[in-house]
Amino acid sequence: MVKRDLRNLFSSWPFLPKNLNSKRTYIFPTRFGIYFALSMFLLLGIAFIYSNNVVYFICFFLSSLGLVTMWKTNLNIERIKIRSIPVNDFFADENGRLQLIAENTGRWPSYLVKIRLRNHSQVYSIDEITSRASQTLDVVFSAQQRGYQKIPDLIIESEYPFGWLRSWKYYRVSQPALVYPKREGISRLPEKTESEGQEISGKKYFLSSENIFQGHRPYQKSDSLRQIDWKALARTRELLVKQFESESKGSLQLCWDDIPNSAVEKKLSQLSLWIHECEKQNRVYQLVLPHEKSPWGSGTSHARECLKKLALFGETNAD
Amino acid sequence: MPIKIILGEKVFSLAIFFSSLILYPDVPPWAFASAMIFWIWRFLVEYFEFPVPSRFLTGFISVLFFLATYYSFRSLVGKEASTCFLLILSSLKFLEYREDSEKNFLVLLGFFLICAKFLFSLDLIYALIEIPLFFILLFSLLPREFQKKPWRFRFRILGSSILVALPLTFFLYVFFPRFSQSWVESRSARGQYGITGIADEVYPGSVAKLLESNEVAFRAEFNAVRPRLHDLYWRGEVFNLPQGFRWKKGLHLKSERYRENAVSENNWNVRMTLEPHFRNWLFILEGTYALKSEQNSIYKNTASVFTSQFPTEKRSILWARWEKPNGLPADEEDFSPKNSKVSFSENIQNLISEISHQKTTPEEFADILLEYFPKNHFRYTLKPGDQGTLTLDDFIFKTKKGFCEHYASAAALLFRAAGFQARVVAGYQGGSFNRFGNFWTIQQKDAHAWMEYLDSKKMWQRFDLTSVIAPLRLELGATSFLNLGESERESLDAQSLRNLSSKESWLSQIDFWFENLNYRWNTLLLDYDLEKQKELLRGLEIKWGELALLALVLALISYFILNLLSRKPNHQAHKIIFARLQSFFSSYSLERKSHEGPRDWSHRIVSQFPKEHELVEEVFQCYIQEAYARNSTDENLKKTKKLLRRLRTRINVRYR
Numbered sequence: 001m002v003k004r005d006l007r008n009l010f011s012s013w014p015f016l017p018k019n020l021n022s023k024r025t026y027i028f029p030t031r032f033g034i035y036f037a038l039s040m041f042l043l044l045g046i047a048f049i050y051s052n053n054v055v056y057f058i059c060f061f062l063s064s065l066g067l068v069t070m071w072k073t074n075l076n077i078e079r080i081k082i083r084s085i086p087v088n089d090f091f092a093d094e095n096g097r098l099q100l101i102a103e104n105t106g107r108w109p110s111y112l113v114k115i116r117l118r119n120h121s122q123v124y125s126i127d128e129i130t131s132r133a134s135q136t137l138d139v140v141f142s143a144q145q146r147g148y149q150k151i152p153d154l155i156i157e158s159e160y161p162f163g164w165l166r167s168w169k170y171y172r173v174s175q176p177a178l179v180y181p182k183r184e185g186i187s188r189l190p191e192k193t194e195s196e197g198q199e200i201s202g203k204k205y206f207l208s209s210e211n212i213f214q215g216h217r218p219y220q221k222s223d224s225l226r227q228i229d230w231k232a233l234a235r236t237r238e239l240l241v242k243q244f245e246s247e248s249k250g251s252l253q254l255c256w257d258d259i260p261n262s263a264v265e266k267k268l269s270q271l272s273l274w275i276h277e278c279e280k281q282n283r284v285y286q287l288v289l290p291h292e293k294s295p296w297g298s299g300t301s302h303a304r305e306c307l308k309k310l311a312l313f314g315e316t317n318a319d
Numbered sequence: 320m321p322i323k324i325i326l327g328e329k330v331f332s333l334a335i336f337f338s339s340l341i342l343y344p345d346v347p348p349w350a351f352a353s354a355m356i357f358w359i360w361r362f363l364v365e366y367f368e369f370p371v372p373s374r375f376l377t378g379f380i381s382v383l384f385f386l387a388t389y390y391s392f393r394s395l396v397g398k399e400a401s402t403c404f405l406l407i408l409s410s411l412k413f414l415e416y417r418e419d420s421e422k423n424f425l426v427l428l429g430f431f432l433i434c435a436k437f438l439f440s441l442d443l444i445y446a447l448i449e450i451p452l453f454f455i456l457l458f459s460l461l462p463r464e465f466q467k468k469p470w471r472f473r474f475r476i477l478g479s480s481i482l483v484a485l486p487l488t489f490f491l492y493v494f495f496p497r498f499s500q501s502w503v504e505s506r507s508a509r510g511q512y513g514i515t516g517i518a519d520e521v522y523p524g525s526v527a528k529l530l531e532s533n534e535v536a537f538r539a540e541f542n543a544v545r546p547r548l549h550d551l552y553w554r555g556e557v558f559n560l561p562q563g564f565r566w567k568k569g570l571h572l573k574s575e576r577y578r579e580n581a582v583s584e585n586n587w588n589v590r591m592t593l594e595p596h597f598r599n600w601l602f603i604l605e606g607t608y609a610l611k612s613e614q615n616s617i618y619k620n621t622a623s624v625f626t627s628q629f630p631t632e633k634r635s636i637l638w639a640r641w642e643k644p645n646g647l648p649a650d651e652e653d654f655s656p657k658n659s660k661v662s663f664s665e666n667i668q669n670l671i672s673e674i675s676h677q678k679t680t681p682e683e684f685a686d687i688l689l690e691y692f693p694k695n696h697f698r699y700t701l702k703p704g705d706q707g708t709l710t711l712d713d714f715i716f717k718t719k720k721g722f723c724e725h726y727a728s729a730a731a732l733l734f735r736a737a738g739f740q741a742r743v744v745a746g747y748q749g750g751s752f753n754r755f756g757n758f759w760t761i762q763q764k765d766a767h768a769w770m771e772y773l774d775s776k777k778m779w780q781r782f783d784l785t786s787v788i789a790p791l792r793l794e795l796g797a798t799s800f801l802n803l804g805e806s807e808r809e810s811l812d813a814q815s816l817r818n819l820s821s822k823e824s825w826l827s828q829i830d831f832w833f834e835n836l837n838y839r840w841n842t843l844l845l846d847y848d849l850e851k852q853k854e855l856l857r858g859l860e861i862k863w864g865e866l867a868l869l870a871l872v873l874a875l876i877s878y879f880i881l882n883l884l885s886r887k888p889n890h891q892a893h894k895i896i897f898a899r900l901q902s903f904f905s906s907y908s909l910e911r912k913s914h915e916g917p918r919d920w921s922h923r924i925v926s927q928f929p930k931e932h933e934l935v936e937e938v939f940q941c942y943i944q945e946a947y948a949r950n951s952t953d954e955n956l957k958k959t960k961k962l963l964r965r966l967r968t969r970i971n972v973r974y975r
Contacts, residue, residue, distance in 0.1 A: 063491070064484035
């Protein structure tokens with residue numbers, strides 16, 4: 001209990017500067033460390049009172065070990081350098097994945113390094129990073145809000161070797177993560193009249209590579225030889241042709257105004273879910289927001305564009 | 320509740336167990352027994368799934384024992400009380416130990432248990448037992464993640480910390496100021512476990528009781544003088560008040576602070592290490608004329624008995640200067656008539672008038688007694704029994720056998736009966752010499768009583784009837800003498816006895832050897848105090864340069880050790896190889912061109928030295944391994960360097 005309180009105290013350490021100096025390593029005794037130090041004073045007192053040289057020696061030995069530990073614990077964290085790979089955008093209802101590279105820049109291995117995000121309970125521990133080596137680590141975190149979100153500070157800490165002292169440093173990811181609105185609402189797509197879809201059918205969308213395999217059908221004479229599934233022939237001794245989910249379904253307009261009266265966030269969530277569904281079904285769609293429209297399209301980059309619009313909806317400096 | 324946590328860490332729990340067990344002689348039996356009960360309970364928990372007591376119950380028990388400790392010691396301050404409570408507390412903690420995080424606190428308690436032992440005894444044997452226990456405790460402080468790793472790994476982790484900590488430890492140990500604290504000592508529970516070698520009075524059987532005891536009373540080391548065994552009379556207390564066959568302490572003996580010129584480090588010739596006996600006696604050799612103690616101030620009374628201000632409650636060192644004695648000075652009080660007012664039976668008075676006459680001097684009377692006792696078949700016996708009711712008449716005319724105190728009392732009484740001043744002295748005689756360490760060990764069984772009479776020159780002279788009744792006792796010392804059979808003590812002649820006792824068994828040799836080591840260890844530990852520190856500092860000021868040099872050497876050594884321990888891979892190795900290749904082949908104008916990789920370069924070299932193509936390829940293969948495959952092991956580097964050397968000599972021989 002006390003330990004957790006102290007943890008909380010440390011994680012919001014008052015003298016920490018606003019602009020964290022991630023080069024600086026902090027160190028503070030743990031609860032056991034404080035007990036240990038008090039015991040050393042007690043031992044010193046006993047040695048003093050009884051003028052006992054052996055107790056003096058034991059006391060000095062353990063205290064020196066404590067001092068050496070201070071240095072060791074500090075270096076253990078000091079030599080760890082953290083780099084991160086920019087975070088992919090993610091939906092608010094899923095977790096963001098921050099890829100970290102922890103590199104040991106020192107000449108000695110570092111042991112029992114723990115990495116966690118501030119205000120997150122999950123701890124990632126690395127048992128050993130050998131000298132000049134690095135380890136990658138996927139840190140999962142969540143975001144409550146949409147838009148550009150600051151990634152919480154990383155705390156890299158260790159109590160190695162005896163748990164008397166805890167040294168830690170911070171790593172701040174400078175680039176924020178883009179969080180799309182939560183996917184919520186009805187997952188059924190708002191099928192509309194085909195007519196509107198045909199308006200844009202001047203362009204043809206080739207989606208073959210992204211088509212989803214549906215099954216086989218017997219070969220017909222008009223089919224191209226390329227379409228024959230030769231592996232299936234080897235298995236079944238029948239001429240079979242692969243069938244894909246066709247682009248037969250029409251295009252969609254995802255309209256802000258189509259969503260019946262609900263809160264802004266709810267609407268954004270619904271749109272976000274629809275875009276997700278469209279992408280799953282390979283539909284061509286257009287996003288229509290109160291003041292802007294996206295072009296018709298489909299595919300990852302189109303979805304990203306649309307979702308970004310949703311994520312930054314209502315923000316003044318949104319572009 | 321996770322059962323068998325401790326089974327997983329047998330070594331750790333055994334270490335805690337043994338550090339409790341070793342406190343057995345220093346805590347009261349009830350405390351030790353209850354600690355053992357808690358231990359047994361814990362083992363039942365481990366093996367038979369007994370219930371672990373609740374926190375409430377253990378808390379309640381610890382309060383009970385707190386009160387019991389207070390009741391037993393009437394205090395909680397002294398080392399006895401606190402050790403007792405510590406033992407109970409640690410065994411209770413061990414009983415209720417559930418979580419891994421609690422282990423650390425048990426380790427702390429273990430450190431305290433170890434330190435507690437050293438408060439009671441600094442014996443080397445305990446140190447030898449405690450050192451491994453201490454390191455096991457240290458080991459178990461390593462994080463749980465490491466407990467599964469191989470021992471070598473853990474040794475390296477802990478060893479590197481210890482190696483760096485040790486110089487600092489020694490520095491602190493040497494320079495941390497030691498102020499002595501005798502006042503706290505004297506307040507501790509006094510005499511709880513006191514060893515009373517010599518009693519407050521001398522009566523038949525009082526000294527003989529101690530014969531069985533091998534307990535060490537003190538040790539003495541002589542410098543520049545070689546005393547004979549029968550010269551060593553360690554005076555404890557003087558008794559000058561006869562009551563029948565008993566002798567008691569006279570009340571009139573005044574004592575004063577002893578202020579004689581203190582002995583310095585250089586001119587001492589006797590150094591004594593007193594074991595704690597919880598009394599004030601110092602057992603000073605007859606003939607001592609200068610004395611210095613570390614912790615205590617010394618008092619000397621008119622009977623030349625030295626005492627310390629506070630009882631000796633821990634091992635302490637005395638320095639003295641001693642010469643072969645020539646009688647002790649007398650005090651005015653010694654001549655007062657009330658001293659000689661003792662009534663004797665007719666038989667005794669007849670005896671006195673029979674063996675002496677009016678003009679007999681004390682010296683002559685002493686000679687008469689030395690003749691009288693052997694002639695009348697007085698015998699020396701080790702088991703006179705506790706004959707508190709024995710009278711002088713009984714002893715002289717009936718039993719005619721006794722131990723040293725009988726003869727001392729009897730002789731002193733006879734002196735008194737003849738009208739001379741006499742008193743009984745109790746202390747120790749002789750000791751066993753340790754030839755490994757060149758020091759004497761005086762045990763309780765060396766206890767002895769003798770008497771002193773005032774001679775015609777008004778000096779107190781030592782007189783010991785044992786020298787004629789049992790000369791071997793003084794010749795061989797108590798240890799060898801007591802090892803002889805009853806018949807041997809009387810029938811064997813001195814020469815054959817001496818031969819007999821000079822044959823030492825290998826066991827007793829080891830005993831002597833270890834005793835010596837223990838003594839050195841103790842003096843090393845005890846000797847180091849504020850005085851020594853000041854002296855050291857004074858010495859250091861002069862040799863400041865040397866100290867700096869020493870620090871430099873120490874720093875270099877520790878740097879070296881650290882480097883050896885870290886075993887870092889050498890990332891610069893391939894650069895060194897490259898530089899060597901470059902410098903060598905440039906002398907054949909075959910240096911690497913900027914567009915070339917190592918393979919192209921090696922092909923060019925091979926085309927120049929076709930006969931060496933195997934070796935060249937091998938060298939370059941190694942270089943590529945070093946530089947690109949990150950396969951930079953020490954062996955690879957060594958191999959590469961060797962190959963390179965061979966290649967250079969070959970090319971130089973064949974092509975130059």
